[in-house]
Amino acid sequence: MLTTRILAVSVASVVLSSSSVASSPNLSTYRQFQFGMSLATVSRLAGITSEGRVLHQRPELIQEVMWLPPLTTGTGAQGDSARKLLFGFYDDQLFRIAVTYDREKTEGMTVEDLVDAISAQYGPATLWANTAPTPSGLTSDVSDKIVAHWEDSQHSIDLFRSSYLSTFGLVAVSKRLDALVKVATAEAMLLDEIQAPLRAIGREQRQAADDRVRQETVRQVNKKAFRP
16 A cells, blocks of 8 residues: 555656646747757748858857848738847857847837736746846847846846837847857957957058059059150
């Protein structure tokens, strides 16, 4: 009898544990995009035809590509809530998704309205009573303020609001890849600083060579046409 009870408790614990895991919010995806996807895969899913913009080539390749959701026209058409999405890639792995929501599509909505909608997918959020500045590099404007946060061991999501434009945005990152990006970006900036004098010398040498070629071309033309 005791063995049966222990077995029953063990089975119940496994079931509850499995149910908890299954119901845990998945912060590794945003819409159909999943962290770690290649640029080609993201471009195919979003219908992006432009090539990614290279931010750094060394020591690691860091790229970004923008997606502008198609506008929906017609009576009663709502269109996409997002105005643009900016995808960041580290060594051809999606590490960051920055979303700017359409101002008209969020007009009149409160912070709580957006938090409720996002929490339906990612679970309860942590809210700041006093909004705090966003971490460096997440958004393009110092007036952007984080108003809600979601996090697990591998991913982080911030909902922010621009006090200047009164628009909302969302930034989702893979913590592991984002940490690698920060290191690679610091190294790239250091390499640029070290190599800047050499590049300046190279530009001067190329300019001097171009000037010599131009002067010689002009000399030959004028020499043939000159009449004393």
